[in-house]
Each structure stands twice: as C-alpha cells, then as structure tokens.
Amino acid sequence: MPYMMACFPDRERSEEIARAYVDAGADLIELGVPFSDPLADGPVIHAADTAALRAGATVHDALAVAAAIADRVPVVVMCYANPILTRGLERFADELAELGAAGLIVPDLPLEEAPGVAADCEQRGLALVPLVAPTTTDERLGRIGAAARGFVYTVSTMGTTGERAELDGGLEAVIGRVRAHTDVPVAVGFGIGTPEQASDAADAGADGVIIGSRLVRAAADTEDPAAAIGPLVRDFSLALR
Amino acid sequence: MSAIEHRFGPYGGQYVPETLMPALAELEQAWVAARDDPGFQGELAGLLHDYVGRPSPLYRAARLSAVAGHDIYLKREDLNHTGAHKINNALGQALLARRMGKERIIAETGAGQHGVASATACALLELKCVVYMGTEDMRRQQPNVERMRLLGATVEPVEAGARTLKEAVSAAIRDWVENVGDTHYIIGSCVGPAPYPAMVRDLQRVIGDEARAQILKQAGRLPQRVVACVGGGSNSIGMFIPFADDDGVELVGVEAAGEGIETGRHGAPLTAGGQPGVLHGAYSALMQDEDGQILEAHSISAGLDYPGSGPEHAWLRDSGRARYEAITDDQALEAFATTARLEGIIPALESAHALAWTLANGPSELDLVCLSGRGDKDLAEAIALLDK
Numbered sequence: 001m002p003y004m005m006a007c008f009p010d011r012e013r014s015e016e017i018a019r020a021y022v023d024a025g026a027d028l029i030e031l032g033v034p035f036s037d038p039l040a041d042g043p044v045i046h047a048a049d050t051a052a053l054r055a056g057a058t059v060h061d062a063l064a065v066a067a068a069i070a071d072r073v074p075v076v077v078m079c080y081a082n083p084i085l086t087r088g089l090e091r092f093a094d095e096l097a098e099l100g101a102a103g104l105i106v107p108d109l110p111l112e113e114a115p116g117v118a119a120d121c122e123q124r125g126l127a128l129v130p131l132v133a134p135t136t137t138d139e140r141l142g143r144i145g146a147a148a149r150g151f152v153y154t155v156s157t158m159g160t161t162g163e164r165a166e167l168d169g170g171l172e173a174v175i176g177r178v179r180a181h182t183d184v185p186v187a188v189g190f191g192i193g194t195p196e197q198a199s200d201a202a203d204a205g206a207d208g209v210i211i212g213s214r215l216v217r218a219a220a221d222t223e224d225p226a227a228a229i230g231p232l233v234r235d236f237s238l239a240l241r
Numbered sequence: 242m243s244a245i246e247h248r249f250g251p252y253g254g255q256y257v258p259e260t261l262m263p264a265l266a267e268l269e270q271a272w273v274a275a276r277d278d279p280g281f282q283g284e285l286a287g288l289l290h291d292y293v294g295r296p297s298p299l300y301r302a303a304r305l306s307a308v309a310g311h312d313i314y315l316k317r318e319d320l321n322h323t324g325a326h327k328i329n330n331a332l333g334q335a336l337l338a339r340r341m342g343k344e345r346i347i348a349e350t351g352a353g354q355h356g357v358a359s360a361t362a363c364a365l366l367e368l369k370c371v372v373y374m375g376t377e378d379m380r381r382q383q384p385n386v387e388r389m390r391l392l393g394a395t396v397e398p399v400e401a402g403a404r405t406l407k408e409a410v411s412a413a414i415r416d417w418v419e420n421v422g423d424t425h426y427i428i429g430s431c432v433g434p435a436p437y438p439a440m441v442r443d444l445q446r447v448i449g450d451e452a453r454a455q456i457l458k459q460a461g462r463l464p465q466r467v468v469a470c471v472g473g474g475s476n477s478i479g480m481f482i483p484f485a486d487d488d489g490v491e492l493v494g495v496e497a498a499g500e501g502i503e504t505g506r507h508g509a510p511l512t513a514g515g516q517p518g519v520l521h522g523a524y525s526a527l528m529q530d531e532d533g534q535i536l537e538a539h540s541i542s543a544g545l546d547y548p549g550s551g552p553e554h555a556w557l558r559d560s561g562r563a564r565y566e567a568i569t570d571d572q573a574l575e576a577f578a579t580t581a582r583l584e585g586i587i588p589a590l591e592s593a594h595a596l597a598w599t600l601a602n603g604p605s606e607l608d609l610v611c612l613s614g615r616g617d618k619d620l621a622e623a624i625a626l627l628d629k
Contacts (some may be wrong), residue, residue: 015573036534037520040258040418048399051621056532059532082519086533102279108256108519135421140262155260160415 001187002233003030003078003212005048005219006065007057008219014052016226017219018069022082024230025237026073028220030105033062033079040107042162044213048220057082063095070100076129076150078105083115093120103127103150111144118147134174138181143230145182151208154178155190162213163193193220195239202240211236244273247435249560252526252552255434256519257414264421269436271341275601276443281340285333288446292365293322293332297448299455304583305596311605315586315612316452318476325589325614326476327358331427333444335362338425345369345424347417349413351378351406351472352544352591353385354614355429360394362427370394373412375404376379378543385618405545406472410521430473431551434522438552448611453483456609466491466607470594471511471565474551474611481563487533491564494554495598497540498567508538508545511558511565525552541570541626542590542619545619547581572597577616577623589614590623 002021007014021029034052038045059079066075077096084106086091096104103126109117114128121128127150134155145152155157156171157164171188178186188201189210198209218232219225247253255265275281289295298319306313318326331348338346346368350356356372363383372389376398379386389396402408410428417426431441449467456464467484471479471494484490496509507513509528520527520535528536528548538548556564568576573590576597581587588596591614599608618622 037407037411039414042415049399053534080519082529082535083533085518085524086516086529108522109260109261110255110257110262112262113254113256131259133258135260135263137263140259144259160418206617228253 001028001030001208001210002026002236003032003210004219005032005034005045006019006062007034008048008052008216009225010055011061011065012055013067013225015068017229018065020073020226020230021233022069022073024233027234028076028102028208029069030076031062031138033059033078033083035075035083038080040160042160042213044220045161045215048216059087063099066101067099067106069196074102075099076103076105078107081106081108084104089120092114093124093126096126096174097124101126102122103129105131105153107131111140111147113158116126121149131155134170138177139182141177145178148182148184151185151187152178152182153210154186154188156188161190172204173198176198181206195235199239201233209240245436246439246463247271249553249556251280252517252524252555253435253438254524255522256524257434257522260418261421261434264417265434265436267341267542272337272436272440275337275340277499281336285336288332289329293328294320296449296451297321299452301457301459302584305580308583309600310440310577310603312460312607313599314456314464314607314609316448316480316609318611318613319586319588319592319615321357323354323361325354325358325615326445326479327355327429328361329447329479330429330441330475331358331362332446333357333370334425334427335359335366339366339368339559341425343423343425344567345371345420347371347373347413347416347424348427348429349373349406349409350429351409351420351546352379352542352589353382353618354387354544356394356396357385357388357392359427360389360392361392362530364392366424371397371416373397373399373416375406375411377404378406378409381622382543382618385471386601405543407535407549414521430475430494431478431553432473432521432523432549438519438523441475442478442482442553445475446482448476448479449481449483452480462545462607463487463490465606466493466497467609468551468593468595469491469611470545470613471550471554472508472547472591473549474554476611478551478553480611481557485562487528490591492557492562493598493605494563495594496565497545497594498569499539501565506539507567508540508547509567510548510550511554512567517555523552526550526555526558541573542594544589545594566598568597572601574623574626576600577619578627586612587616588612589616590619
C-alpha cells in the first residue's frame with residue numbers, strides 16, 4: 001500500500017508515479033494532499049508538501065490526480081483537517097465520492113473530532129480510515145476499532161513519518177491488540193523503508209503494509225521519478241507475496 | 242463531561258494525531274488535580290512571589306495619560322523575573338510536569354520570551370529543556386537565544402517554511418509525538434489542543450486578578466477599557482478573564498496589523514475575520530488561503546507573528562464580550578519610542594501594540610493596559626528601524 005504526495009514533484013509527474021505504482025503491483029494507493037503544516041509528517045514528506053505547494057499545487061489538482069487512477073486501483077486520500085474544513089466537509093466528501101475514491105485518512109482528526117466526517121463518509125460509501133498508535137489504550141482501541149471502515153492504519157512507531165533503521169520490537173503485540181478490537185483489516189505504516197522491514201511487518205500479522213517516505217525520497221532524488229520508483233515498488237510487492 | 246473546557250463556543254477541540262490523545266488525557270487529569278490542590282497552588286504562589294517577584298505593580302503613567310487625554314494604568318509584567326508574563330505559565334507547567342514525573346520539557350518560542358521562561362523554570366526545577374525556534378526569529382532576537390543557552394537549554398533551529406513561530410510550534414508537536422512518554426510540551430500561549438488553552442488561561446489569570454484588585458485600590462473604580470496585545474493571546478486572556486463578569490468593562494485585544502491589514506502582511510486573524518480553521522490542534526480564527534493552506538503572519542514583533550489565535554479569544558469576539566483591533570508596525574514602533582521617552586520604560590514591541598492603541602483611541606475614563614514585557618530584546622531591531 002504505497003503512499004505518494006499528489007502533485008509532487010509536479011502534477012504531471014505525480015500522475016506518472018501513480019501509474020508506476022499500479023503497474024508495479026500496488027494493491028492500494030494512499031494519496032497525500034499537499035498541506036502547509038503537516039505536523040504528523042517527518043522531514044521527507046514535509047519537504048514534498050512544501051515543494052508541491054511551491055509548484056502551485058491546489059486541492060483541486062490533488063483530487064484530479066486521485067481521479068486519474070481511481071478506476072485502476074483503490075485510492076485512499078490522505079488530507080489534514082484544515083483543507084477539508086475550508087473546502088466544506090460535504091463538498092469534499094462529494095468530490096471524493098465522485099472521483100471514485102475508496103476512502104479518506106485525516107491524520108489530525110482523532111475519534112472525538114470525527115463524528116461529522118464519519119457520517120458524511122458513511123453516507124457516500126467512503127471508508128474513513130482511522131489511525132492508531134502504540135500509545136492507544138485498549139479502551140480507545142475498542143471505540144476506534146468499532147467505528148473503523150476500510151482498514152485500521154496502525155502507526156508502527158512513536159513519531160512522525162520517516163524511515164527508521166529498525167522498527168519497534170513490539171510490533172506483533174501492537175498488531176495483535178488492534179486486531180482484537182476490530183473486524184476490518186489491519187495495515188501497518190510509518191518507518192518501513194526496506195522490503196525486509198515490509199516482510200517483517202507482514203510476518204508480525206499485518207494485512208497490509210504502507211510505505212511512504214522511502215518512496216517519496218526516491219521521487220525527490222531523481223529527474224524521472226516514475227522510472228526510479230517502479231522497481232522499488234516491485235521489490236516491496238514481491239517481498240510481501 | 243470534563244472538568245476543564247475543551248471548547249469555547251464552537252472553538253477549540255483536540256485536532257491532533259491519535260498518538261497524542263492519551264497524553265492530552267493524562268495532562269488534563271494532572272492539571273485538574275493540581276489546579277484544585279492547595280499544596281500545588283501554594284508552591285506555585287510561593288515561587289511566583291519569591292522568585293518571579295509577584296505581584297507586579299500597577300502604575301499610573303502620568304505622561305502617557307497626558308498625551309492620550311485619558312488615564313492610563315500599566316500592569317507591569319515587564320518587571321517579572323525574565324522580563325515578561327511568559328514566566329507565569331512556564332513555571333506553572335514546569336511544576337506540573339515535575340509532578341507528573343516528566344523529566345524533559347520541550348517548548349516553542351517566537352520572540353524568545355517563552356523560551357527563556359521555560360529554560361529558566363527548567364533550570365530552577367532541574368528539568369531538561371529543548372526549545373524550538375525558527376531561524377528567522379533567532380536572527381531578530383539573538384539576545385534571547387544566548388540567554389536560553391546560558392540557562393542550560395538546547396535551542397533547536399527550525400528551517401522549515403518562513404522559519405518563525407508557526408513552524409516552531411509544528412516542530413515541537415512532532416517532537417512531542419515522538420517522545421510523549423518522558424516529555425511534557427509547554428505551549429507558550431493559550432493555543433493548541435485542549436486542555437492547553439484553558440490551562441494557560443488559568444495560569445495567566447494571575448495578571449488580571451491582581452490588576453483588578455490593584456485598580457480598585459488605586460483608582461477606586463474599575464477600568465472602562467482593559468487593553469492587551471494578542472499574538473496567541475496569553476497575556477490578554479490572563480488580563481481579560483478576571484473582568485469578564487464586569488459588564489461595564491470593555492475588553493480590547495490588539496493584534497499586529499504589520500504592514501496593514503489590506504496588504505495581507507499582518508498577524509491579525511481575529512481582526513481580519515475570515516473563515517476559522519484548524520491550526521496546531523485547535524479550531525479558531527486564523528489566516529488561511531482559499532485552499533485552507535495556512536498563511537505566514539508578518540509583524541515587526543516576533544511574539545505577535547502567529548497566523549492563529551487562542552480559541553477562547555475567538556469566542557470572546559463572537560459572543561461580543563471582547564473586540565479586536567490591529568496596530569501597524571510603524572504605530573507600534575512609535576509607541577515604543579514614546580513610552581521610553583515619556584515614562585522611562587522600554588516596552589517589548591509586542592506590548593507597544595497595546596500602548597499604541599490606547600494612545601490613539603479615546604475618549605476613555607480609564608484604560609488598564611497590560612505591559613506584557615520589556616523591550617531589551619528588541620533594542621537592536623527597533624533602533625535600526627527608528628534610525629531610518
């Protein structure tokens with residue numbers, strides 16, 4: 001389940017990247033909407049936000065990138081709360097539904113602030129995917145797991161997005177706890193940078209593995225991101241078969 | 242139902258990653274217990290008295306009053322140890338952190354006053370201190386950077402974006418997400434996710450509580466207007482709330498108009514209006530474009546250079562209890578110079594906004610103005626601009 005920043009490094013190339021993900025075996029794509037203050041993201045993705053905005057990316061453009069591939073692969077749009085509220089919750093949900101998005105993740109929208117968003121998504125057949133963390137108590141997991149749609153995005157490590165040399169050892173226990181509190185699949189993300197780590201996450205019980213910063217870094221480091229990224233995604237895909 | 246506000250009208254909330262929710266619950270529980278614990282309050286009051294130098298004086302500024310045409314009383318938060326009102330909040334939260342068993346403190350800072358206050362409290366209470374500061378702010382407030390280091394804090398430069406306060410807040414939030422187990426984040430103003438806005442207000446209301454008693458004693462009456470500058474809004478919320486039930490008292494918050502509201506280069510979300518939004522965990526008035534991207538604020542004063550505002554202020558505005566106006570860089574600079582020459586007090590550039598407003602706006606029977614900090618930190622920048 002690779003992640004990409006819409007309109008990074010620019011709109012055209014990000015659409016190429018999306019197609020490369022699909023061709024290389026992605027089962028689902030998480031598509032980030034560029035935002036000025038991405039406080040759940042580490043330096044690589046934040047830099048991609050800044051670059052995309054500097055290149056003139058708008059929310060409209062980001063949704064257009066989503067629309068361009070939504071018929072080939074499930075697309076889950078990842079967007080912070082403010083751009084959604086400014087656009088208007090219902091309008092945003094309508095647009096996601098129209099373009100054929102599968103779901104929505106809002107990194108700064110915890111359970112308590114979600115009811116309006118959850119209802120609007122539910123009405124339109126969009127999955128509102130919640131995030132849980134190692135610090136999430138069993139009591140919270142129960143409530144989040146019950147409300148979860150699509151999958152539960154399990155943050156594998158304390159911190160923001162970004163590759164880590166090693167993942168937290170307690171991953172299997174965390175995944176187990178989440179699974180015990182929900183009926184939807186459990187996906188793991190944050191910090192997974194190598195095919196080995198991806199395969200470890202799968203062995204620890206994850207139904208899906210999300211790779212973000214590693215791929216965004218690859219896109220940033222080259223003139224032809226789609227060409228560079230294809231083989232990388234394929235490596236991850238193969239490690240998970 | 243919680244024992245502390247999560248919302249003020251529609252404003253406030255907790256728009257943070259799930260990772261932080263347990264920490265906010267823990268913080269709320271700890272603060273409510275401490276707030277209601279006479280032992281904790283006694284220890285804090287003792288330090289505020291013996292170490293910070295409270296109560297701060299209320300001073301009738303005769304020469305400024307003559308120029309303004311109305312009585313101006315200054316609440317002298319500039320005379321506190323560390324030179325501003327920030328220490329009231331930093332000390333209270335540092336004591337709370339120690340009570341919670343946290344050994345590490347992080348903070349953001351714009352002008353440096355909150356960073357200095359946090360570093361000071363940490364030196365006093367033997368806590369490790371890391372302060373995030375935008376590199377543009379580090380440049381224009383160099384003395385405060387040096388102070389923080391001398392006090393034993395680590396200053397982490399933030400290079401992202403416009404390199405000022407909003408980027409520092411985001412960097413601090415990211416650090417907290419990663420280190421939430423052993424770290425308390427001392428937010429410097431009444432912004433951020435609940436319980437911070439209410440907790441910071443509770444710690445800063447000592448300003449207004451004292452001032453109310455002092456003005457009644459000195460002038461035999463309540464003020465007509467209470468005036469304070471608003472960045473995030475901590476000195477102003479501390480000044481305003483103790484007067485909130487005094488119907489005849491007007492509450493005036495003064496924001497940074499920067500180069501002028503019409504230019505877009507300002508720091509006045511409450512004054513400029515516009516759609517509210519979510520920034521740094523709270524729903525409140527802010528500066529944003531039509532896509533919901535947060536805009537950079539612009540002000541001569543680093544402490545007012547924030548595109549957001551405290552949610553309780555947004556509610557005071559909408560409910561009509563307080564009004565918000567804005568003063569330009571030039572007006573603030575002039576008031577800075579005037580106050581120095583007429584009263585022998587060099588105000589912080591932030592506070593100069595409140596002074597500029599009272600000097601330019603009459604009539605009034607009596608203005609009570611919060612002099613939120615002293616201007617030593619601003620000398621280099623202000624002198625350079627005044628010489629032009």
